[in-house]
Amino acid sequence: MDKGKNYEVKDIKLAEQGRKNIEWAEMQMSALLKVKERFEKEKPFKGIKIGLALHVTKETAVLVKTLVAGGAEIAITGCNPLSTQDDVAAALAKEDINVWAYKGETKEDYYRYLNNVINFKPNITIDDGCDLVTEIHTKHSHLIQNIIGGAEETTTGVIRLRAMEKDNALKYPIVAVNDNKTKHLLDNYYGTGQSTIDGILRGTSILFAGKNVVIAGYGDCGKGVALRAKGMGSNIIITEVDAFRALQAKLDGFLVMRMKEAAKIGDIFITVTGDKHVIKAEHLKLMKDKAIVANSGHFDAEIDYAGLKKIAKSSREIRALVEEFTLENGKRIIALGNCRLVNLSLAEGHPSEVMSTSFCGQALSCEYLAKNKGKLPIKVIALPEELDNEIARLQLEALGVEIDKLDKEQETYLKSWKEGT
Ligand SMILES: NC(=O)c1ccc[n+]([C@@H]2O[C@H](COP(=O)([O-])OP(=O)(O)OC[C@H]3O[C@@H](n4cnc5c(N)ncnc54)[C@H](O)[C@@H]3O)[C@@H](O)[C@H]2O)c1
Structure with a gap:
């Protein structure tokens, strides 16, 4: 294991290959790169710390870079002991990102790393499976006052969050990124x-x-x-x-x-x-x-x-x-x-293009949380539909597909009930 002030990774010498793999992912992630370009100008996360427990893959690294472009400070660990790509973790460490993750983590290390992310005192959490949120709610509830909100990536995490909400245990708003129609179509299905x-x-x-x-x-x-x-x-x-x-x-x-x-x-x-x-x-x-x-x-x-x-x-x-x-x-x-998870333990997870749309959902959810700080209900919430549609638009643009637009007559027709046969 290689350890530094801001990291614990399998082998820091893998960083160069990790950097190339991240570049490789970026080639398929045009939609997310468009969001990154905008974040670079608008800096929606200035002064905001984002803590992530996500599969540490080349695509997640592109999300991390997108959030950093928006002005965020980042700390990241994995959300599954077998899904970390060690070269990517090394590349993130080299870029001075706080990262603790290696493939084949022991249960002790898994929870120690989650706690490193918690000790970073994030203002926004990004989770895949709800372990980070559960750990914060059960053992570090004093930190919740500084948390604006969170975002959850997967079905299992959303199920756990809804159970927390039902038990009145949920203490900050969480966007169910998993429930975005763009996420479900590209990620869960394809x-x-x-x-x-x-x-x-x-x-x-x-x-x-x-x-x-x-x-x-x-x-x-x-x-x-x-x-x-x-x-x-x-x-x-x-x-x-x-x-x-x-x-x-x-x-x-x-x-x-x-x-x-x-x-x-x-x-x-x-x-x-x-x-x-x-x-x-x-x-x-x-x-x-x-x-x-x-x-x-x-x-x-x-x-x-x-x-x-x-x-x-x-x-x-x-x-x-x-x-x-x-x-x-x-x-x-x-x-x-x-x-x-066989797709992450034996392969590289979803294709980068798929993760581009999922992570547009994460990036736009974080921006939505930051913009609406203190105004959102303490519930599991959906990303507004117009933002979900914006993700579909960005992905179509990435694919070079243009679609028709309703004209005035059609808009009126679709809103009226008077016109029949
Ligand atoms: N491998 C990945 O990269 C990846 C990606 C997205 C989601 N997931 C995970 O995959 C799982 C499924 O996600 P989904 O979005 O399809 O969920 P879903 O809830 O839409 O579908 C799950 C289905 O399983 C059925 N089911 C539940 N218990 C069952 C049982 N005992 N026997 C047979 N069927 C049963 C349910 O009735 C439901 O139809 C979740 O854990 C989710 O987090 C994994």
């Missing part, structure tokens, strides 16, 4: 769809064509994964607990069944539910020899990894972060990325 397959392929290099791919959860993430796996020639099986989502999956042409049935026929299992123990030890025992299990939901709770270890008579790491567990019944289960 991003998770592609990068989950990417992680499984990098880990295993298996053929998807002809395989039975069982996807637990048919939310935006599950739909995206199903779409991509289908495109590669797999047979898709969906498991769900929500009747409407299950119906959608059925009508989209997929087999829908209970996990205890799917367990017997699946070749590859992917969980994207945000729930706990969706694949239990009893399911693992039913699986075919060499079945692959992977999780792309936020926490490592979706597959009972501890249960898998218990029912295995032996295990070995056959490739980096690819473990083979041999059960008492002689069958082997292949678990990817310690059952943590």
Whole structure:
């Protein structure tokens, strides 16, 4: 581990490669760079400290640089022990950003680093999964008086925040960036769809064509994964607990069944539910020899990894972060990325272009919080729709796409109820 006044990273010598990777990401992140250009002129974060717990990736580094361009002081740590790109963390440290993160963090280090971000006394928090906000609310509530607000990146984090709000435990406003329509479309649907397959392929290099791919959860993430796996020639099986989502999956042409049935026929299992123990030890025992299990939901709770270890008579790491567990019944289960987010543990997360729109949401949310300091309700709030639409406009501009505009006659027609057949 390399340590400095403002950092703790795996190897500071990786900074040059990290810098090049950040440049590589920037090439695909024109929408966010447009926001950065404006921030450079307007300095919306002058005198504001922003503390982040986000996956420390090349794309997050572009967000950090955008916030710095807007005048913010930054402290950042990861939000998952396996998702940090060590070269990027080193590059941020070299640029004098406060950064504490390495890939493969122990639980102790994970929480020590979160506390370093908290000790930096942020005025705005950016979270992915709500660990930073929870830590502040439960152990450092005296700091809340200086916090303007926060922004949350993912579904699981928003679920936790809504539970806090319901318990009257939430003490500052938080923008649910996850709920932006631009975020859901690009990140949960297209991003998770592609990068989950990417992680499984990098880990295993298996053929998807002809395989039975069982996807637990048919939310935006599950739909995206199903779409991509289908495109590669797999047979898709969906498991769900929500009747409407299950119906959608059925009508989209997929087999829908209970996990205890799917367990017997699946070749590859992917969980994207945000729930706990969706694949239990009893399911693992039913699986075919060499079945692959992977999780792309936020926490490592979706597959009972501890249960898998218990029912295995032996295990070995056959490739980096690819473990083979041999059960008492002689069958082997292949678990990817310690059952943590497979797209970040075995691949590089979402494509940069996807993160450009997600992080436009983060950057504009921080600006919205700063501009409306003290005026927002202490709730989980949505980014105003016009800002969400602005993100779509920026991304269309990045893609070189122009669209029509309503003319006066159409505007009037769409607002009136008098004109009929
Ligand atoms: N890998 C990534 O990069 C990435 C990106 C975005 C979101 N996420 C995470 O992925 C998870 C899913 O996100 P989403 O936006 O699709 O959520 P969502 O809430 O829209 O969908 C989740 C679906 O899972 C279903 N479900 C819940 N428990 C289940 C169970 N026991 N069995 C089967 N289905 C069950 C729900 O009914 C729901 O339809 C969350 O944890 C989110 O934070 C990961």
